[in-house]
Structures are given as structure tokens and as C-alpha cells.
Amino acid sequence: xxxxxxxxxxxxxxxxxxxxxxxxxxxxxxxxxxxxxxxxxxxxxxxxxxxxxxxxxxxxxxxxxxxxxxxxxxxxxx
Amino acid sequence: xxxxxxxxxxxxxxxxxxxxxxxxxxxxxxxxxxxxxxxxxxxxxxxxxxxxxxxxxxxxxxxxxxxxxxxxxxxxxx
Numbered sequence: 001x002x003x004x005x006x007x008x009x010x011x012x013x014x015x016x017x018x019x020x021x022x023x024x025x026x027x028x029x030x031x032x033x034x035x036x037x038x039x040x041x042x043x044x045x046x047x048x049x050x051x052x053x054x055x056x057x058x059x060x061x062x063x064x065x066x067x068x069x070x071x072x073x074x075x076x077x078x
Numbered sequence: 079x080x081x082x083x084x085x086x087x088x089x090x091x092x093x094x095x096x097x098x099x100x101x102x103x104x105x106x107x108x109x110x111x112x113x114x115x116x117x118x119x120x121x122x123x124x125x126x127x128x129x130x131x132x133x134x135x136x137x138x139x140x141x142x143x144x145x146x147x148x149x150x151x152x153x154x155x156x
Binding site: 005017018021022025026027028029030031059061062064065066067068069 | 106142
């Protein structure tokens with residue numbers, strides 16, 4: 001069984017770079033990475049907040065939020 | 079040829095968590111991850127700074143620094 005991972009982003013340059021170099025670098029044998037564009041899916045902002053996401057880009061893995069550098073605050077996407 | 083990645087940390091709880099859940103999650107078929115404890119290897123702080131690292135924990139991949147959450151400012155480790 002692979003572990004599900006979420007990568008939240010908002011299409012910004014910092015986000016795109018983190019997706020390419022970090023999210024895509026995760027071991028495909030162990031992880032399924034779901035990529036979620038919060039700018040296009042506002043309805044999922046609440047879900048991200050519940051998982052502890054404060055800004056994008058961010059990975060949610062093993063129940064924890066990992067903010068990777070800083071692209072945009074979640075509040076700016078509402 | 080695998081790509082070399084550096085994971086800089088300072089032994090803090092945020093660092094240990096990021097090492098376990100993010101650094102160790104990178105694809106072992108593609109990446110060699112070097113783990114560097116800057117608290118114990120002060121001499122490498124300058125190297126980290128040159129690579130754009132501002133705080134730990136951080137990954138340096140493909141010439142870019144990816145700060146993962148916030149454990150400690152690099153200046154606090156000097």
C-alpha cells in the first residue's frame with residue numbers, strides 16, 4: 001500500500017518550482033502524490049487548513065503539513 | 079547517476095520530523111541524500127549560506143534551497 005500525500009499549491013512560481021523539484025522527487029514506490037491547485041479549487045482550502053497548512057506550496061504527509069519556502073498565504077486564496 | 083541532495087538540520091524537533099518524513103521520502107533510485115548537522119558542523123554554515131539556506135531544516139536540490147517549516151535561523155547556529 002502506498003501512502004497518500006497531498007501537494008497544495010496556487011500556481012505561483014515558488015509553487016511550480018517546489019512541485020517540480022520536491023513533490024516529484026518523492027519515492028513513487030512508496031507515495032501517491034495528489035496535486036491540488038487551491039486557486040482553482042477554493043472548496044478545498046478548508047481541508048488544507050484542517051491539515052495545518054498555512055501557506056503554499058505545502059506537502060501534507062503522515063498527518064503533518066510541510067511548508068516549502070513561501071509562495072502565498074492561504075488567506076490570500078479565499 | 080544519482081543526484082546529490084543535502085539536508086541541513088540542527089537536531090531540533092522540527093528538523094528531526096522533516097528528516098524522517100520528507101528527506102527520507104525522496105526517491106532512493108534518483109537521489110543521494112547527505113544529512114548535515116550544522117550545530118555539530120559549524121564549518122559548513124558558510125556552504126549552506128552560499129546555497130541560499132536561511133533556516134533549518136532545509137533541502138538543497140538542483141541548486142535551490144527548500145526551507146521546510148521553521149526550526150532555527152542559520153544565524154542562531156553560528
